[in-house]
Amino acid sequence: MTTLMIQGTTSDAGKSTVVAGLCRVLKRRGVRVAPFKPQNMALNSAVTEDGGEIGRSTALQAQAAGVAPHSDMNPVLLKPESERGAQVILRGRVHGHIDALGYHGFKQTARVSMLAAWQDLSARFDVIIAEGAGSPAEINLRAGDIANMGFAEAADCPVLLVGDIDRGGVFAQLVGTLELLNASERARIRGFIVNRFRGDIDLLTPGLEWLEARTGKPVLGTLPFLAGHLLDAEDAVAATQAEKHAQTLNVVVPRLPRISNHTDFDALRLHPQVALTFVGEGEPIPPADVIIVPGSKSTASDLAWLSRHGWPEAIDRHLRYGGRVLGICGGFQMLGEWVEDMDGLEGPAGRVPGLGLLPLTTRMAPGKQLRNVTGTLAGESARVTGYEIHNGVSEGAALARPLFDLGDRFDGAVSDDGQVVGTYLHGLFDHPEACASLLARLGLVAPAPVDYTAHRERELERLADTLEAHLDIERIIALLTKGS
Template sequence: MSRARSLMIQGTGSNVGKSMLVAGLCRAARNRGLVVRPFKPQNMSNNAAVAADGGEIGRAQALQALACGVAASVHMNPVLLKPESETGSAVIVQGKRLTTLRARDYAALKPQLMAAVGESFARLRQGADLVLVEGAGSPAEINLRAGDIANMGFAAAHDVPVVLAGDIDRGGVIAQIVGTQAVLDASDRALIAGFLVNKFRGDPRLFDAGYAAIEAHTGWRGFGVLPWFPQAHALPAEDALDLRSGGAGGYHIAVPALSRIANFDDLDPLMAEPGLRITMVRAGQPLPGDADLVLIPGSKATIADLAYFRAQGWDVDLAAHIRRGGHVLGICGGYQMLGREIADPEGIEGAPGAVAGLGLLDVRTTMQAAKRVSEVEAVHIASGAWVQGYEIHIGQTTGADCARPVFTVGGVAEGASSANRQIAGSYLHGMFTQDAFRHAWLAAQGVAGAAEYGAGVEAALEALAAHIEAHLDVDALLAAAR
């Protein structure tokens, strides 16, 4: 079996475009005939995907696997941190939940996690030509360097060359890159093969002097300036900060932006539909009175987000929305919130006990330590459309309204609806990615579905690869891998 070469893309900060750069390079390398795999040692995100081998990984790595033309694997993102509170996160290792830790206790676990990271990286390198690695945050966070598994700690342990990406759209990109070099120690600086500049708006030649200044100050070679990619909206976002309202259609969907919103890529296929208008409702804003549907998304901490929902006054707004004849759909945590009660006898999400739900569906949820993580195939009862999706949740939901399910999964009822079908809930993530179901569901709302979502993502990946080939020195980037 061959042992792949590897190259790591690190950033001068969070959200500089590392995930998209890796996805585009994965597709560009695949188009050149290489067998490519993506890898991210450590990710922090509540937007997870279910891998083909049965565990959770970051959504960005699932997109990168698609760019490579391979099934997603838990080894592409061996450590996934899913924030559950302001100070603590669930730690997912090779797809399975290991523990929940406060940030201050995480460092003690890193040696164990580095072993899992190394094992997964070795597995991916077998049988591939190239592994493209994505860093997390920034290597300039030198206070986190001891025991680091996400950036230079990983690169040094596995002798992986690094390309540093800066984000010119934020401003100060010269200081971003030069300043990063200034704080790195000599051994880490030696791992950096060069830099690139991302998200330039306008004529890239206008940055020639700045680009030359970075080369002069750092002594690093530049791999190019990548202009803003206008089709980025067609690719699933990983960071909740990237969620934006959009669309100008006549059917209005309001989405409360929960504080611990999870698996929000459920919204992406709806964003692509020209007949829809999506409003992300932020803290302190009311649910819009002209909404046709309120969609309550998933949450990493349902009970905490239910309290957050009430604190914004959205429960009052939702009651008024229903009185006006508006519809409600809850997905996963949003489904749990719609019921009469959420019980947590084992204290999985906090202190043991039970809280009243919104009381809009006659169901009750009991949190349980066992977590369901599974790809599923379902049939939409109302339309007969086939759906492929996934479930990631703790808790079981039962009650009278489950007698009016939304789907069947392997012949078993799934979800619940009110007697008048005005309110519905389901655990099924990814339901809207299938065009046939989405178009049938929209038709029931009086909206003509037009988008071909999967084809649109594929077209965007091809366009991204072409964009990168046109503006970066891909030959040199691939030559830098070792």
């Protein structure tokens, strides 16, 4: 068993992408490989084969490796609920809620779970490609670290350091990160990867030579900027989308403070007939054909945010002029008349009014519901695949007109006039049949079929081809076999 860790100089340096690409490269060579993220903080998550919950980007890396996602692949997942508090998921299950200061005292417990998961995963696979979180040089977070060098030291594994040249200052990123590590950690870094380079590589070569001379460590490759590259993000909402050839359906999504699983919209960002816009705090709400209220980790507080920023009035006006509204998971709960959280599972205990667009009430209850599902649109043959990750049980007359037939039960609701629909299913646009049928219901005439699952596969293959062409793959594989 061998583990290689990919760390980055910053958040969004490209760690997740490099791990996914390496997993696919090794899979293509017949290696039994699995991804591993010791600790992640993200609101994009996925349901695993063992009924647990892990970060969405790690599930994508599992797909790249050709294996089913498992809770051991991301044993510590922190899902922010406020600026200072988060829900703690240990090995796929809710452990509890903790504030930022309290978590530092909790790290030893998290460390035990993390190492046990890594050891169990290592027993089932030949190679583990681990991913760090943020930067290993966050000196205020070094004590008890399990996300970066704390794991690498415990696992005694080599590390590659990724720097993002597109945001500028890549040499300062790489050299500065090394300077803030101790001697043992610096020795553990076996080389650099420069990510997102645009232009003529000959212009960069003198800098790379200086970097190798200055640090004594090799540059194992420079990855080009991949235009149009769209894969499941770890957490950040993408600011841009692919250029459209026929923008016929305008979709607007409020960027909630605790928006969760915004990867639900990746298929729409890819769709040639959909123009998708995220609207954040302080930004004007543009005209739209469809408003989608997304998932939320803190339904009541994000509902209050909608009210403060004029969304209820905008939605009412939108509906008066014939627009459509879709709510997903927490957004579905917000469409109802009441949201009750008497035990304070997602924030202060209490009962708050919803948007009043569907006759239903949601009651938060202990025990998160985690499941992968398949079914069809109610009354149609269009197949849907998706997953549920939510607290709360919804009840009311609206459920008599469900959106999906899942075989053993129904899901979601459709208003009597068909303008308002809601569902607990994430990933509802990923299957081409469901995507086309849902877009038709939302007002798109003759929607083109878009298969986001097939798109993921194409992008993973493209990513692996890029790594094969621009990295010293043989030298990286030598790290896996020799550790040096």
